Amino acid sequence: xxxxxxxxxxxxxxxxxxxxxxxxxxxxxxxxxxxxxxxxxxxxxxxxxxxxxxxxxxxxxxxxxxxxxxxxxxxxxxxxxxxxxxxxxxxxxxxxxxxxxxxxxxxxxxxxxxxxxxxxxxxxxxxxxxxxxxxxxxxxxxxxxxxxxxxxxxxxxxxxxxxxxxxxxxxxxxxxxxxxxxxxxxxxxxxxxxxxxxxxxxxxxxxxxxxxxxxxxxxxxxxxxxxxxxxxxxxxxxxxxxxxxxxxxxxxxxxxxxxxxxxxxxxxxxxxxxxxxxxxxxxxxxxxxxxxxxxxxxxxxxxxxxxxxxxxxxxxxxxxxxxxxxxxxxxxx
Numbered sequence: 001x002x003x004x005x006x007x008x009x010x011x012x013x014x015x016x017x018x019x020x021x022x023x024x025x026x027x028x029x030x031x032x033x034x035x036x037x038x039x040x041x042x043x044x045x046x047x048x049x050x051x052x053x054x055x056x057x058x059x060x061x062x063x064x065x066x067x068x069x070x071x072x073x074x075x076x077x078x079x080x081x082x083x084x085x086x087x088x089x090x091x092x093x094x095x096x097x098x099x100x101x102x103x104x105x106x107x108x109x110x111x112x113x114x115x116x117x118x119x120x121x122x123x124x125x126x127x128x129x130x131x132x133x134x135x136x137x138x139x140x141x142x143x144x145x146x147x148x149x150x151x152x153x154x155x156x157x158x159x160x161x162x163x164x165x166x167x168x169x170x171x172x173x174x175x176x177x178x179x180x181x182x183x184x185x186x187x188x189x190x191x192x193x194x195x196x197x198x199x200x201x202x203x204x205x206x207x208x209x210x211x212x213x214x215x216x217x218x219x220x221x222x223x224x225x226x227x228x229x230x231x232x233x234x235x236x237x238x239x240x241x242x243x244x245x246x247x248x249x250x251x252x253x254x255x256x257x258x259x260x261x262x263x264x265x266x267x268x269x270x271x272x273x274x275x276x277x278x279x280x281x282x283x284x285x286x287x288x289x290x291x292x293x294x295x296x297x298x299x300x301x302x303x304x305x306x307x308x309x310x311x312x313x314x315x316x317x318x319x320x321x322x323x324x325x326x327x328x329x330x331x332x333x
Contacts, residue, residue: 008057019049114175121172125165132162152205159202163236167298170229174302177309181223188262189214191224192251195231199239206243208266213252220260220330226306230314233299234264234326240295241288241324242268258332265325271318279316280304 023042030037136158143151173180189212196203196210203210238249247267254261271279275286282301289295300316307314313329 012053012057015053019046118172118175122169125169125172128165132158132165155201155205164296166229166232167296167302170226170302170306171298174305174309177226177306181226181310183221183223185219186222186224186227187216187219188253188260189216189218191228192231195228195235199232199235202236202239206239207246208239208242209246209248211248211250213250214262215253218253218260220262222310222312222330226310227312230303230306230312230328231264233303237299238264238266238268238324238326241270242266247323256329260330261327262330263325263327265323267323270320270322270324271316272320276316276318280314 023045027037027042139146139151139154139158146154192212192214196212235249242249245267250263250265252263252265254263269288272287275284275288278284279286279300281297283297284301285295285297289297304314307328311331313327313331315327315329316324317327318324
């Protein structure tokens, strides 16, 4: 009702201004003729006009009531606009429905193209893994016949390609995250040891060594695959920026009011203070990225996106020349 009155207030004021004008003219005209209209008659005329005006607006409000009261609460797409009360509103509704269906078709087309693009990307990535595996096996087979520097360089390039494919794969999967995750109990000690085993050659090659300070019985609830990807990005960065330092990467946990916090600390070059606020931005490599050409700026960005989707909190504390600590806080189940 308030919305209707707000729409009609201008017309009502204009209507009464015309009535007052007519009454003034009638009063003046009757005075000239010598028979003045009494005030009682003028009030009576005003009451009669007001009565019929109220009747008219009650009728009109009832016609438009569904529109004024309408809210989009129904799931039916056809319920987005009620039945029109007059020809003008009917034409407007027809126009809006055409626009809506055109928009809907365009959105569905874009979604279909995006799905097709994701399918192609995932298939291509899986196809690329086969030749990479063959190259890895060939390198392992011929390692005795290769100079140490060449072998190390080839291993690093293979690892870089694998890491890039992994980033692309999870970026593609992230578009349909809600269909591709399963929360389960994960024992952190066991999970991290399996990841370290996968990165064993990388640790050795870069002369960085893992240290686990996690209770074997400690567990959290998360998705094992997505959490594994997040930890891989953190481990990869820790190894890269602490390379050739003969230092340790420490995996430890704390308990904050029932929430488990997993911390991964390195003794590498650290992150400059001015870069800390932007390390989760896509493609941001910062000061360190200028010295490490393999930096993509996507690892921590995807890690942050995944942690947000899993309702985990990701934090970074760092000091130049002293190292970096990245923490994941798991909410209590």
